[in-house]
Each structure stands twice: as C-alpha cells, then as structure tokens.
Amino acid sequence: MTEVFIYDHVRTPRGRGKKDGSLHEVPSVRLAAKTLEAIRDRNNLDTATVDDIIMGCVDPVMDSGAVIPKAAAFEAGYSTKAPGMQISRFCASGLDAINFGAGKIAAGSDDIVIAGGIESMSRVGMGMSGGAWYMDPSVNFPAYFMPQGVSADLIATKYGFSRDDVDAYAVESQRRAGKAWDAGYFNNSVIPVKDQNGLIILDRDEHMRPGTDMQALASLNASFQMPGEMGGFEAVGIQAHPEIEKINYVHHAGNSSGIVDGAAAVLIGSKAGGESMGIKPRARIRAFANIGSDPALMLTGPVDVTEKLLARTGMKISDIDLFELNEAFAAVVLRYMQAFDISHDIMNVNGGAIAMGHPLGATGAMILGTVLDELERRDLNTALVTLCIGAGMGTATVIERV
Numbered sequence: 001m002t003e004v005f006i007y008d009h010v011r012t013p014r015g016r017g018k019k020d021g022s023l024h025e026v027p028s029v030r031l032a033a034k035t036l037e038a039i040r041d042r043n044n045l046d047t048a049t050v051d052d053i054i055m056g057c058v059d060p061v062m063d064s065g066a067v068i069p070k071a072a073a074f075e076a077g078y079s080t081k082a083p084g085m086q087i088s089r090f091c092a093s094g095l096d097a098i099n100f101g102a103g104k105i106a107a108g109s110d111d112i113v114i115a116g117g118i119e120s121m122s123r124v125g126m127g128m129s130g131g132a133w134y135m136d137p138s139v140n141f142p143a144y145f146m147p148q149g150v151s152a153d154l155i156a157t158k159y160g161f162s163r164d165d166v167d168a169y170a171v172e173s174q175r176r177a178g179k180a181w182d183a184g185y186f187n188n189s190v191i192p193v194k195d196q197n198g199l200i201i202l203d204r205d206e207h208m209r210p211g212t213d214m215q216a217l218a219s220l221n222a223s224f225q226m227p228g229e230m231g232g233f234e235a236v237g238i239q240a241h242p243e244i245e246k247i248n249y250v251h252h253a254g255n256s257s258g259i260v261d262g263a264a265a266v267l268i269g270s271k272a273g274g275e276s277m278g279i280k281p282r283a284r285i286r287a288f289a290n291i292g293s294d295p296a297l298m299l300t301g302p303v304d305v306t307e308k309l310l311a312r313t314g315m316k317i318s319d320i321d322l323f324e325l326n327e328a329f330a331a332v333v334l335r336y337m338q339a340f341d342i343s344h345d346i347m348n349v350n351g352g353a354i355a356m357g358h359p360l361g362a363t364g365a366m367i368l369g370t371v372l373d374e375l376e377r378r379d380l381n382t383a384l385v386t387l388c389i390g391a392g393m394g395t396a397t398v399i400e401r402v
Helices: 030-044 069-074 093-106 148-159 164-180 212-220 225-229 233-240 270-279 299-311 331-339 363-378
Strands: 005-011 052-056 085-086 112-119 200-202 260-269 284-292 322-325 382-389 393-402
Touching: 005 030, 005 270, 005 284, 005 363, 030 069, 030 112, 030 260, 052 069, 069 085, 085 093, 093 112, 093 260, 093 270, 093 363, 093 393, 112 148, 112 363, 148 233, 148 331, 164 212, 164 331, 200 270, 212 382, 225 233, 225 382, 233 322, 233 393, 284 299, 299 331, 299 382, 299 393, 322 331, 322 363, 363 382, 363 393
Parallel strands: 052 085, 052 112, 322 382
Antiparallel strands: 005 260, 112 260, 284 393, 382 393
C-alpha cells in the first residue's frame, strides 16, 4: 500500500453559531473556499494536479448544499480539473474526509487530496437535513434514540462523573484554549476571514471564555433534565441500561461543545505527490478505523474504536504521545481517560470544543491539525485523534511525524 503523508493544514477561526456571530455574514461556500485558497497559496499548489477535494458537511442543505467542496473550488479559483465530494458521518465527518482521501491515496488511485470540512451552524441549523434517525419510529426504537445530551448524562451517571467533575474539566478546557491562543500556538494554522475589501472579519476563536470558573458554571441549570424527564428519554436510557435507576443530569452549555461556524482543510498525498508539489511531509497517516457502538450511550464510540485501532496496528496506549478527542461533552473525555487510564497532561492539551466550539463537519480536520502542530512543538512522534458520533459510532486516526 502507498504511504500517505500530511503536508499542510489550515482552518478558519470558529465564530459563534448565532446570527450575531462574526461569521454569520459569510456564506458557507466562502468559508470553505477560504481554506482552499490558503492551502493553494501556502504551498504554491497547481490546482490542476489535485485529484480530489473531500469535505465533511453534516447538514449539506440550503447554504451548504449542492456538493459544497466543488462549489468552494469554483469560488477559490481552482482549476476545473479538481473534483469535489462531500461526506457525512455526523461529528467525525472532517476526520473521515481525511481518512477517505488517505484510503484513495493508499490504494494508488490518487496522489494529491485536499480533505477537511465545513459547517456554518449560524446559517444552517443543526439537524436541518432531517433523517430517519430523528423521525422514523422504526429506527428510533432499535436505536434507543434520545438527545445526545441525555446520552452524555447517562454516561456520567453510569461511570460516576459528578457535576463538579464535568465542570472542572470545562474550566480547564477554557484555560488551556486561552493559554494556547495567547502563546501563539494557532498562529500558523488559523487563517483570518476577511471581507471583500480585505478587512478582517474574524481572526480568533470567538466562543472562548477563558475566565470561566467553577462558580460561574455552578449557576447554570442542567440543559437536558427537561427532555430527559418530561420528554421520556430518561426511560429510554434506563430501558437500555437497567442498572441505572435514575439519570444524574450534569451537562449544560458551559461543559458541552459550543455551536460555531468554521472550516478546515488538510493537504495529504503520496510521496510522489509531495515531490511533484516540491514540499516535504510533516507526518504520515499510520492507520484509521471506524466502529459502531452502544446507541444509547451513543458517545462512547471513541473507546471502542481506539481498542479496534490499537488491535489492528499492534500498538499500545503507551505508544501514543498525545491524544485529541473532540469535547462534545465533558463526560465523553472523562470516560475515555478513565477507560485507558490516560493522564489529562497528554489529552486535549490546548483545550477543545467546550472552549472553542464544534463546527460539526469541520472539527475532525481541525483537531488533527491541532495535534500535529503540538507534536512538532513538543518534538514528539505519535498522536491519536478520535471523535464520538451520533447514533453510536466512533472514528479514530493515528498519525506520526516523519
């Protein structure tokens, strides 16, 4: 199999996913195009040589519809020879776009791929594409369908995480993200979004609250108690896990991922592709995997897929220098660290989606880039990137520096 290398990555800042967010005025296609422009210009890329552009987009409708990667290529002035496709595996879409492209390169069909994701959540609201998982009782019942927040609270209850535990994790995520921004850790990867006059609209993640403390979070009411108790979803969770007598509701807006707008792109290719571009690789994609997991717990897929990936590669947890797990909810990360006895010192070391936000289709590509930069900064070798996924799935990728 052909080796697959990572050559570059960029992302936009993450803007608040509301109508008063700074990126609300920017069409989805423009956000995606901004990352394509940056990848091209930073690497003096002949876009006629790009074999594919693959982007995750969880709700590819309205402003984000109609094969947005190809539309973004037109917007960015790419050669018409560069094709595009969009994929969705819910929250892991951006990472799976990279894995999909890596598979094509490994198979020998492609040499240069740009992969990543886009989600403009202020313009296309979460869930607007609909689907049987939400709406069809013949799917709802076997899937133990419930809001993800109720599943997160079910995880916290089952594995013993208190309100103080999840709040303390959230405070630390905010602190780390603020520290990373202040130290300039994102300067080389985050590209400012500008208007047509060249004026900067946003150049820094907008969702962060680095001054957050335990007292501030303590004032927030649990977000998912009403749908759990009044909507009947707690009964669904207990039916799936009868060892639970009652769900302890601990998650709220302050310890859950933020709704934001953003896009990311990662330049990957074969050795021959890199030589044709005249650039050196920064890392190789060593392995990746997907898995289905408990649909009621829903968000424990990262544990299951990590076990699968390590078994396939013959690696051990101790072989991984840094971990990056999307902070969909604080309990997701706490359970992962508990399951593998991982120190928080090597997990999400620059904060995560609780602080900076989770633009669904783009997050996987964003966090892969974040951990690659950190490997280089710390002169370490290997990282594992993983995300939990709606309906009970997990995706993970191992990268190593070259």
